[in-house]
Amino acid sequence: MELGLRLGDAPNSNNPFGVRSIPSSSSLMALGFCVGLGHGSGSGSGFGRVHDEDGRDVKDEDEDDDEKTIPGSGYGLGPPVQLDLLPLAPVPRSSHQSSSPLPFSCLSHPLMPELGCTDKVLDVNRPPALAAAVAMIPAEETEDQSPNSTVTSFQMDFGVRNGGGRGRTRSKRSSDMEMEKERSSSRMSDDEENASARKKLRLSKEQSAFLEQSFKQHSTLNPKQKAALAKQLNLRPRQVEVWFQNRRARTKLKQTEEDCEYLKRWCETLTEENRRLQKELQELRAFKASQPFYSHLPATTLTMCPSCERVVATAPAASIATTCTITAAPPRILI
DNA sequence: GTGCAGCCACCTATTACGTCA
DNA sequence: GGTGACGTAATAGGTGGCTGC
Numbered sequence: 001m002e003l004g005l006r007l008g009d010a011p012n013s014n015n016p017f018g019v020r021s022i023p024s025s026s027s028l029m030a031l032g033f034c035v036g037l038g039h040g041s042g043s044g045s046g047f048g049r050v051h052d053e054d055g056r057d058v059k060d061e062d063e064d065d066d067e068k069t070i071p072g073s074g075y076g077l078g079p080p081v082q083l084d085l086l087p088l089a090p091v092p093r094s095s096h097q098s099s100s101p102l103p104f105s106c107l108s109h110p111l112m113p114e115l116g117c118t119d120k121v122l123d124v125n126r127p128p129a130l131a132a133a134v135a136m137i138p139a140e141e142t143e144d145q146s147p148n149s150t151v152t153s154f155q156m157d158f159g160v161r162n163g164g165g166r167g168r169t170r171s172k173r174s175s176d177m178e179m180e181k182e183r184s185s186s187r188m189s190d191d192e193e194n195a196s197a198r199k200k201l202r203l204s205k206e207q208s209a210f211l212e213q214s215f216k217q218h219s220t221l222n223p224k225q226k227a228a229l230a231k232q233l234n235l236r237p238r239q240v241e242v243w244f245q246n247r248r249a250r251t252k253l254k255q256t257e258e259d260c261e262y263l264k265r266w267c268e269t270l271t272e273e274n275r276r277l278q279k280e281l282q283e284l285r286a287f288k289a290s291q292p293f294y295s296h297l298p299a300t301t302l303t304m305c306p307s308c309e310r311v312v313a314t315a316p317a318a319s320i321a322t323t324c325t326i327t328a329a330p331p332r333i334l335i
Numbered sequence: 336g337t338g339c340a341g342c343c344a345c346c347t348a349t350t351a352c353g354t355c356a
Numbered sequence: 357g358g359t360g361a362c363g364t365a366a367t368a369g370g371t372g373g374c375t376g377c
Contacts, residue, residue: 201352201366202353220345223343241345243365245346252347
């Protein structure tokens, strides 16, 4: 006899977690399926992008949650968690495939006043000559900005670079050292600049915040966006590019960690479910052995009482429960 | 139409540096 | 002041898509 078990309560019996189609996490690609965490939107940033018919990236809202608590990722704590067992769609890599109008609405973002925006521009990452070169970037590079964009008028005060790192007020000593560094850098020759090009320079809090805002708009940049952003932040385009690369990597790492955690908990859930079903099966077999009367009846129906979760038998025609009252809930086990 | 080289953007792993406890 | 942990900017190597020949 073939025993068909129908598990109730979940939205979909084949999908107890409320599956919906989602982009992938690359860490799971090798497994041939992907797991979403039910953030209320898709998966992260370039690691399962959503594209429109032109192959462009559609805003991936999940990126916004990178540093935040994920309300829907819990189990029963929020929107349904999802699993997608479908093959993954290829992810375009070229930036031109993900190009879109320059999303620099962040330039007029309410946050910006808090970032110390002023008309003063001081780039300690760049010798004066280089800064001057950047200043000569033609306005054409920002041509895709809206006429109302504040890009051209917006400047940030990067003179407070490194200020208050990690929430700590910078000491006078370190401030003096930095000023000395700036003076030193301004004296550097081109050769010296090249020699120190590998030296790591921390971005200021304001620059990081600005890049973060941009990243929330788009996790990838096309060349124009990169150049415009670099110009705006007085950074080299390469620095902006590297920042976005590292940011994507951090996002992916975080997503992978969350995926692993989710899979771990899902596995635990399935293990528990399997244990319960095995128990049910044993009960059914025991019931069948103890009730030979029913064994020769055609189309005997066993029903699980939704309240006590005990298996009961119903008569073939009348569907009358033998051990407890059947509620309005649908039968859960049919034989 | 096909193959190839060059370019570009991206990913991944790693290194190196700055900051903090 | 020295030191280890941590975060992150930067680098190197590899991959894949696109383009022109």
